[in-house]
Amino acid sequence: MSEEKKEVLLEVKHLKKYFDVETNFFGKPTAVLKAVDDVSFKIYKGEALGLVGESGCGKSTIGKMLVDLYKPTAGEILYDGKDISKLSTKERRKYCKDIQLIFQDPYASLNPRMTVGDIIGEPIRINKLMPDDQVEDRVTYLMNCVGLANHQRNRYPHEFSGGQRQRVGIARALAVQPKLIVCDEPVSALDVSIQAQVLNLLDDLKEEFGLTYLFIAHGLNVVKHISDRVGVMYLGKLMEVADKREIYDNPLNPYTQALLSAIPSTDITKKKERIILTGDVPTPINPPAGCRFCSRCFKKTEGCDTVIPELKDNGNGHMVACHLYDK
Amino acid sequence: MLLEVKDLETEFKVKRGTVKAVNGVSFEVDKGEILAVVGESGSGKSVTSLSVMGLIRDPGRVAGGEILFNGENLLKKSTKEMQAVRGDKISMIFQEPMTSLNPVYRVKDQIMETILTHTTMNKKEALKRAIEMLDLVGIPAPEQRVNDYPHQMSGGMRQRVMIAMALACDPELLIADEPTTALDVTIQAQILDLINRLREKLGMAVLLITHDLGVVAETADKVVVMYCGRVVEQATVEQLFTKPLHPYTQGLLDSIPKMDEDRERLYMIKGIVPDPIHLPKGCSFADRCDKCMEKCREHMPKLSVTEDGRKVRCFLVSDEVEGE
Numbered sequence: 001m002s003e004e005k006k007e008v009l010l011e012v013k014h015l016k017k018y019f020d021v022e023t024n025f026f027g028k029p030t031a032v033l034k035a036v037d038d039v040s041f042k043i044y045k046g047e048a049l050g051l052v053g054e055s056g057c058g059k060s061t062i063g064k065m066l067v068d069l070y071k072p073t074a075g076e077i078l079y080d081g082k083d084i085s086k087l088s089t090k091e092r093r094k095y096c097k098d099i100q101l102i103f104q105d106p107y108a109s110l111n112p113r114m115t116v117g118d119i120i121g122e123p124i125r126i127n128k129l130m131p132d133d134q135v136e137d138r139v140t141y142l143m144n145c146v147g148l149a150n151h152q153r154n155r156y157p158h159e160f161s162g163g164q165r166q167r168v169g170i171a172r173a174l175a176v177q178p179k180l181i182v183c184d185e186p187v188s189a190l191d192v193s194i195q196a197q198v199l200n201l202l203d204d205l206k207e208e209f210g211l212t213y214l215f216i217a218h219g220l221n222v223v224k225h226i227s228d229r230v231g232v233m234y235l236g237k238l239m240e241v242a243d244k245r246e247i248y249d250n251p252l253n254p255y256t257q258a259l260l261s262a263i264p265s266t267d268i269t270k271k272k273e274r275i276i277l278t279g280d281v282p283t284p285i286n287p288p289a290g291c292r293f294c295s296r297c298f299k300k301t302e303g304c305d306t307v308i309p310e311l312k313d314n315g316n317g318h319m320v321a322c323h324l325y326d327k
Numbered sequence: 328m329l330l331e332v333k334d335l336e337t338e339f340k341v342k343r344g345t346v347k348a349v350n351g352v353s354f355e356v357d358k359g360e361i362l363a364v365v366g367e368s369g370s371g372k373s374v375t376s377l378s379v380m381g382l383i384r385d386p387g388r389v390a391g392g393e394i395l396f397n398g399e400n401l402l403k404k405s406t407k408e409m410q411a412v413r414g415d416k417i418s419m420i421f422q423e424p425m426t427s428l429n430p431v432y433r434v435k436d437q438i439m440e441t442i443l444t445h446t447t448m449n450k451k452e453a454l455k456r457a458i459e460m461l462d463l464v465g466i467p468a469p470e471q472r473v474n475d476y477p478h479q480m481s482g483g484m485r486q487r488v489m490i491a492m493a494l495a496c497d498p499e500l501l502i503a504d505e506p507t508t509a510l511d512v513t514i515q516a517q518i519l520d521l522i523n524r525l526r527e528k529l530g531m532a533v534l535l536i537t538h539d540l541g542v543v544a545e546t547a548d549k550v551v552v553m554y555c556g557r558v559v560e561q562a563t564v565e566q567l568f569t570k571p572l573h574p575y576t577q578g579l580l581d582s583i584p585k586m587d588e589d590r591e592r593l594y595m596i597k598g599i600v601p602d603p604i605h606l607p608k609g610c611s612f613a614d615r616c617d618k619c620m621e622k623c624r625e626h627m628p629k630l631s632v633t634e635d636g637r638k639v640r641c642f643l644v645s646d647e648v649e650g651e
Contacts, residue, residue, distance in 0.1 A: 054511035191367040193596040196582035225584035262516040264541030268568045280481045
């Protein structure tokens, strides 16, 4: 995709989400968890943007803010150029229809008392997308799209395997003809052989329905397979964003380098130099001053622990937040 | 030979019938060696490790086979004799470090418990040993952290405490059941590095249970691949990753997204794992196999030994039939 052809579908500007984890007697917060702290990025139409990071880095919180499950503490989410917090009721309905979420845990995200047919049909009925008598046909079509057989529609979620349940979740998300799907670790709970099936399915559906994905995962190899661009997060901050080839061939941020080298490879002929980080991810309640990664960084220099590096373009749209690249 | 598992059969009686979770599994672990058992959910890998530890409870039971540890059959030992082995000669670390540590005891009490049970040390010596162990697994300021409760530690630290506890009595065999599955990749790299270093330092053998082939490639010496309660392939790490012979192993390796190559589509193993109560008549993998032949649906292939010493259960490699 060339630069001028790209059309921005959704833009996030200086997004912040803080949670008050402790309050004093008067209800004033005494400890604030900074789950997402000043994050900005764009999602272009028709692309898959991958978002990776370890637990607690805020990637799922971003996903939840995009689908309006959390209200941002500060910052804007612009969809088609409009701030979603300022939408009218009617516009909001449309927005919620346009942006759908696929959850990580296919066991917890389906109502155990509803049949699969009802689960997939419900969003169509609620949004009154078509007359009631056509809903059944639409459900049949959707089930076919995700590789489920029509005779399974009257079964309950517990009768399905994990991979099949994830397919139900995908069909439900597709039911309202969304433009953007936020996939929150859709394959993390699945076995390797089933992971491949679901990843291929998501890839096919993207082509078929012209979808855009925000693909959240902790595994860099999974993200690599499905994404066009990748963003790496650490402790509420975006550390690096670039084309997937750039990120994997030429990672600039030391954290990205460490994250890439930590992935166990099945290629035993190539022995790679492993970067083993010391220590644990600090708590986001009291993040280190300066660069969030400085407490574990192996390329730490003066100033890293006092000044927060900004996400800057290092050429060819390769954005990186690290003092090593300050010029 | 340190551990020899011979024709192990473990079954569970459930309402709908009997599940043969482990069906005739054999393998050997040498002193100081890391053997990995790989397989997807329901392949019987965890049940195998629990059988070795003697931790199978109702409605499950070990229905047949032998587990020889230093030549002694563990299955013939009484509960009391097994208690003396567990935690001393063989110890285990689990997947979820939070649920396997007791939340109401301090870390030191939990590590000391093992030491006090199995050795003649007094409390003071045991505490010293506990601190040494925490230092060995790389916990900073062990004199202070030993007084912590599990909830005061992060996931990676808890797994280190579990390892410290497991190693407190210098076991000859460490069983690690998905030790890094619940951890982030950078922490996973730390823990795997730690297990590898300790193996070299202490000379213990490790039975590593995992579903992650990447972890196997980076840590193990030998691999056993399980599917539906049976061993389908057994080889050294070099052999398995350079030239997998069983179609299931090939499929598993191909379906992992690779870091260093770009592919439009991932290879898919079609279908899902069959119902363990109604396994197909022939090879359990037949329905999902791209190379399935007629006889695969009729007969179960035997785990046969190839020229270079690896074992494969597939008619493509050998015509031998199970039970003939």
